[in-house]
Amino acid sequence: xxxxxxxSQAIARAVALCRPDVVAAYPITPQTHIVEALSxxxxxxxxxxxxxxxxxxxxxxxVVLGAAAAGTRAYTATASQGVLLMAEVLFNIAGLRVPLVxxxxxxxxxxxxxxxxxxxxxxxxxxxxxxxxxxxxNQEAVDTTIQAFRITQETELPVMVCMxxxxxxxxxxxxxxxxxxxxxxWLPPLEFSRKLDPGxxxxxxxxxxxxxxxxxxxxxxxxxxxALSVIGEVxxxxxALTGRSCGGxxxxxxxxxARIGILAMGSTxxxxxxxMEHAAGEVGSARLIKLRAFRPxxxxxxxxxxxxxxxxxxxxRAISPGLGGVVGTEVAATLADVPGAPRxxxxxxxxxxRDIPETIYADLMATVxxxxxxxxxxxxxxxxxxxxxxx
Amino acid sequence: MSTEGQDAARLAELRQKFGRxxxxxxxxxxxxxxxxxxxxxxxxxxxxxxxxxxxxxLAARLVMExxxxxxxxxxxxxxxxxxxxxxxxxAWRVPWVHSLFENAAAVASGMEAAMKAKGRNTKVLAxxxxxxxxxxxxxxxxxxLERYHNVLYVCFDNEAYMNTxxxxxxxxxxxxTTTTSPAGKERMGKRHLKKDxxxxxxxxxxxxxxxxxxxxxxxxxxxxxxxxGVDGPTFLVVHSPCPLGWRHASAMTIEVARRAVxxxxxxxxxxxxxxxxxxxxxxxxxxxxxxxxxxxxxAHLMKDADSRAAxxxxxxxxxxxxxxxxxxxxxxxxxxxxxxxTAVVGRSGRPAGRI
Numbered sequence: 001x002x003x004x005x006x007x008s009q010a011i012a013r014a015v016a017l018c019r020p021d022v023v024a025a026y027p028i029t030p031q032t033h034i035v036e037a038l039s040x041x042x043x044x045x046x047x048x049x050x051x052x053x054x055x056x057x058x059x060x061x062x063v064v065l066g067a068a069a070a071g072t073r074a075y076t077a078t079a080s081q082g083v084l085l086m087a088e089v090l091f092n093i094a095g096l097r098v099p100l101v102x103x104x105x106x107x108x109x110x111x112x113x114x115x116x117x118x119x120x121x122x123x124x125x126x127x128x129x130x131x132x133x134x135x136x137x138n139q140e141a142v143d144t145t146i147q148a149f150r151i152t153q154e155t156e157l158p159v160m161v162c163m164x165x166x167x168x169x170x171x172x173x174x175x176x177x178x179x180x181x182x183x184x185x186w187l188p189p190l191e192f193s194r195k196l197d198p199g200x201x202x203x204x205x206x207x208x209x210x211x212x213x214x215x216x217x218x219x220x221x222x223x224x225x226x227a228l229s230v231i232g233e234v235x236x237x238x239x240a241l242t243g244r245s246c247g248g249x250x251x252x253x254x255x256x257x258a259r260i261g262i263l264a265m266g267s268t269x270x271x272x273x274x275x276m277e278h279a280a281g282e283v284g285s286a287r288l289i290k291l292r293a294f295r296p297x298x299x300x301x302x303x304x305x306x307x308x309x310x311x312x313x314x315x316x317r318a319i320s321p322g323l324g325g326v327v328g329t330e331v332a333a334t335l336a337d338v339p340g341a342p343r344x345x346x347x348x349x350x351x352x353x354r355d356i357p358e359t360i361y362a363d364l365m366a367t368v369x370x371x372x373x374x375x376x377x378x379x380x381x382x383x384x385x386x387x388x389x390x391x
Numbered sequence: 392m393s394t395e396g397q398d399a400a401r402l403a404e405l406r407q408k409f410g411r412x413x414x415x416x417x418x419x420x421x422x423x424x425x426x427x428x429x430x431x432x433x434x435x436x437x438x439x440x441x442x443x444x445x446x447x448x449l450a451a452r453l454v455m456e457x458x459x460x461x462x463x464x465x466x467x468x469x470x471x472x473x474x475x476x477x478x479x480x481x482a483w484r485v486p487w488v489h490s491l492f493e494n495a496a497a498v499a500s501g502m503e504a505a506m507k508a509k510g511r512n513t514k515v516l517a518x519x520x521x522x523x524x525x526x527x528x529x530x531x532x533x534x535x536l537e538r539y540h541n542v543l544y545v546c547f548d549n550e551a552y553m554n555t556x557x558x559x560x561x562x563x564x565x566x567x568t569t570t571t572s573p574a575g576k577e578r579m580g581k582r583h584l585k586k587d588x589x590x591x592x593x594x595x596x597x598x599x600x601x602x603x604x605x606x607x608x609x610x611x612x613x614x615x616x617x618x619x620g621v622d623g624p625t626f627l628v629v630h631s632p633c634p635l636g637w638r639h640a641s642a643m644t645i646e647v648a649r650r651a652v653x654x655x656x657x658x659x660x661x662x663x664x665x666x667x668x669x670x671x672x673x674x675x676x677x678x679x680x681x682x683x684x685x686x687x688x689x690a691h692l693m694k695d696a697d698s699r700a701a702x703x704x705x706x707x708x709x710x711x712x713x714x715x716x717x718x719x720x721x722x723x724x725x726x727x728x729x730x731x732x733t734a735v736v737g738r739s740g741r742p743a744g745r746i
Contacts, residue, residue: 021508022501050504054497055534062494062531066465066501069488072508074501092490196463196486196502198405198513205489206476 002174007138007163008033010175011077011103012040014142016047017183018101018149021072024052024063029115030165031079031105057082061089061102068098069204071195073149075100079165080107083121087128090158094129096205097220099152099192100159102130103145106266106317107165108352116353117165119266119317122294123326129220131159131227132295134265138163138173140246144292146183147234147246153190154234155227162294164267164317166353178242186241224296231293247290249298252305255285260368261306261342263289263331264315268349268356272315275361283365286313291327299334306335309342311368316348324348324376347379354380398461398512405460432459432484439482440474444641446631446648447471447547450605451518454545454629457612458619460485463502464516467495467523470554471547493527495519496535496544503540514619517544521562522552524628525586536595536624543618543625549633550585557636561586564656565710566703567688569636574691579703584710592626593662600626601661606648607733610659610671630657638687650682653730655711658718672722674731676715679708 005013011034015023023042025035041047050067054060057078064074078086083104093100104122108114122132131151135141141163148159163169178186194202208216232248239245254262254276262272269290276285289305289312291298306312312335316325323329328346335341345367350356360380367373383391416423434455441448451471463486466472472489475482490498499517506513517535519528524546535542551569552558559572564585568574572581592600598621603611611629618625632648634641651657652671656679659671683689683704692700692707715721722729 022504024501024504050508052500052504052538054500055530055537058494059497059500059531059534062490062497063501063504065490065494066488066498066503067505067508068501069498070463070502070505072505074505088491089494096488096490196488198461198463198486201484201486203476203481203483203487203489206478206481207473208478212478 002176004172005138005175006033006170006172007141007168008105008170009037010138010142010177011145011163011169012037013177014145015075016041017178017180018075018146018187019073020049020075022050022052022064022067022074023076024054024060024067024074025076026054026057026060026078026082028057028079028082030107030117030169031077031082031103033169034077034103034105057085058089061086061093064100065089065093065096065098068093068100068192069096069196071190071192071197073099073190075102077103077105079105080109080121083125084109087125090125090128090130092205093158095216095220097156097223098158099156099190101145101148101152102158102160104160104162105165105169106162114352117167117317118351118353119162120319122160122162123318126295126326129157129224130295131155131157131224131231132293133159133161133231134292134294135161135163135168135246136267136269136290138168138171139175139244141168142175142177143238143242143244143246146178146187147238150187150234150237151227151230153188154230155223156193157223157227162266167267176242176244182241186237228293228296228298247292249293249301250305251290251292252287253290254288256287258285258287259308259310260284260365261287261289261309261312262315262364263291263312263327265291265294265327266317268315268317271356271358272361275358278358279362279365283362286365294327297330297334302331302334303338306338306342311345312342313345313347313364313368316346317350319348319351319378328376344375345373346376348377349379351378356380402459402461432456434458434460434462434483434485435475436482436484440477441470442635442641444634444644445470445474446605446633446644447520447549448474449644450547450611450629450631453605453608453611454615455485457615458514458516458543461512462514462516464488464518465490465495465499465502467517467519467528468492468554469520469523471518471520473554492523494531495523495528496532496542499542499544500535500538500540503542507541515540515542517542519544519546520553521546521548521550522560524548525562525588526560533595536592536597536626539623541622541624543615543627546588546626546628547631548628549631549636551633551636553633553636562588564707566692566707568691569688579691579699580688589628589660589662593665595624596665597624597626599661599663602628602630602657602659604630604648604652604657604659605632606645606652607659607671607730610728610733614661636688638690639685643685647682647685649730649734650677650685653677654679654682655715655720656682656707658714658720660718667718670718670720671733672726672729673715673720674722674725674729676721679711680704683707
């Protein structure tokens with residue numbers, strides 16, 4: 001049954017359906033509505049969980065780490081500065097390989113202070129060892145959140161569910177929430193293989209000498225690589241339950257015969273899709289690639305998705321100053337050894353919440369035929385606002 | 392007792408599996424000695440890599456003996472973590488997790504929430520050094536106490552960052568030298584005071600907070616057993632000499648710790664809900680120089696030719712006198728529970744003062 005729900009409310013309801021034993025979270029815009037909604041569910045008795053109201057994001061991440069290590073299902077949510085304050089714990093969680101789910105309501109990182117959406121926060125912890133899944137709309141965010149609890153159990157790797165702050169978290173959409181019975185049947189009880197148990201004592205997080213560290217990292221990388229197939233399988237299992245798929249690792253849509261492709265993550269995908277529907281007649285149609293799994297990076301799926309393209313426009317919602325776009329760079333590296341690989345046009349868009357209009361589609365398509373188009377640009381930066389020496 | 396609030400059958404099963412049963416009364420004795428009545432559970436095994444005379448290793452073993460097997464530990468980064476767990480070895484016989492330097496209290500909070508969610512009584516302990524407790528982990532600790540998690544937090548206080556090679560912490564005593572508070576022409580060691588952490592802890596109005604010393608094992612274990620039975624946050628700071636960092640002979644660990652108590656610089660007190668409810672009286676108060684003179688970290692205070700040395704000695708003596716005055720530590724009669732009575736243990740294991 002469809003309900004009109006704000007993105008954050010929908011996420012809280014989805015989390016409640018997964019019956020986490022422990023929830024710890026600290027409020028930060030634009031994640032706040034999620035933690036508020038969860039608190040209300042607990043206060044009303046609609047959700048049975050140990051809700052730990054922590055004094056910082058650092059403790060939020062640490063509390064769920066402890067809860068997961070003790071063998072219980074745990075959840076947290078944050079954004080922006082919260083992700084960065086958690087950063088040390090996030091690497092630790094991944095290194096300990098404990099099962100956890102975290103929502104990131106993607107937001108820019110200060111300074112200058114911006115409460116609005118881009119992907120700088122989750123990009124900053126790209127190499128932490130978490131699975132990172134991006135959601136294009138609120139139904140996908142709900143579905144991915146529930147899938148994440150199953151993925152984390154099957155892989156024993158923590159899962160970060162990234163959804164665009166405000167654009168998704170504060171937007172009402174018709175949402176189909178599964179029934180509690182359906183989720184109870186679909187999501188098996190958590191059995192963490194290395195849980196803390198007085199009946200079978202283990203030491204977790206020990207000191208590891210150089211004799212073993214490389215093996216630890218290798219096994220983490222191997223586990224992430226194996227997770228590629230788990231992410232696909234769980235999405236298929238979800239589709240069998242609900243009839244909806246989130247696209248697995250990535251989803252290709254638009255014009256399959258097009259020679260130009262556009263790749264994006266998150267809610268930008270919908271904007272591009274709508275822009276194309278309006279402007280295809282004038283500027284031509286494109287193949288659209290929605291990258292859902294950013295970590296692990298689906299290299300094989302990406303190569304297949306790019307077959308036959310002459311040009312690929314890669315949209316980044318973050319910037320690595322001095323390099324350019326992170327997604328663009330990784331896509332270029334993935335396609336580097338593919339014969340006849342498309343030319344990459346990498347553009348950062350919508351930084352710090354800059355509105356991305358539907359007309360962006362036509363503007364982006366125009367760069368492909370422009371011989372002077374740079375390999376990377378902050379596409380919507382208005383040079384008129386800058387001093388000449390800053391341009 | 393530690394079994395209070397815990398499932399007795401489960402505890403017995405775990406002791407059977409990992410520990411040692413309390414011993415029966417010895418031949419010719421009518422009752423069990425207090426020592427034999429203790430679980431004597433070896434939660435922290437021997438064979439770890441601590442230095443000779445490590446106060447922290449002994450303190451942790453004493454804590455584990457009476458905490459028993461139905462516990463799980465969140466351990467902050469520090470010597471205790473490093474010397475007990477170099478992979479693939481571990482000296483712990485209980486479930487144990489090390490996450491980071493500054494989050495032991497928060498990780499323990501999560502473990503406790505997990506136990507609550509599962510309806511289990513397993514007690515959660517958090518261990519940290521003074522760096523992880525007084526300084527970098529202080530915020531997480533305050534949060535844990537305020538949220539009233541059922542966790543016993545034990546701070547093994549050796550008064551500096553020993554794991555990184557003896558740097559000053561906010562727990563380092565005034566005038567002590569460390570590698571980041573050396574003495575020289577312009578400085579007489581640490582310029583600031585030792586942070587009065589126990590008062591800050593007490594301000595959280597938790598059920599039980601206490602200081603203990605590795606020199607007074609019976610007192611330390613009594614406090615652990617009491618804290619184990621409390622359903623709520625409890626805090627213990629254990630004075631644990633570090634021969635390497637304090638620069639005293641390895642064989643002198645207990646003597647150094649004892650003198651810290653006897654001179655009044657490290658008062659042993661118990662605080663319940665913010666009020667001081669018990670102290671260990673000092674039978675014969677020593678001058679602070681008896682304590683300082685055993686340690687190389689205070690060697691610059693023992694130079695008669697330096698007028699600043701006398702000034703700093705007087706400063707430290709004033710701090711000790713203040714503690715004695717504020718907590719009423721001066722014992723005026725032989726008391727089985729005072730510094731002398733508690734420290735002398737008879738062959739039966741009973742404190743000598745009680746016989």
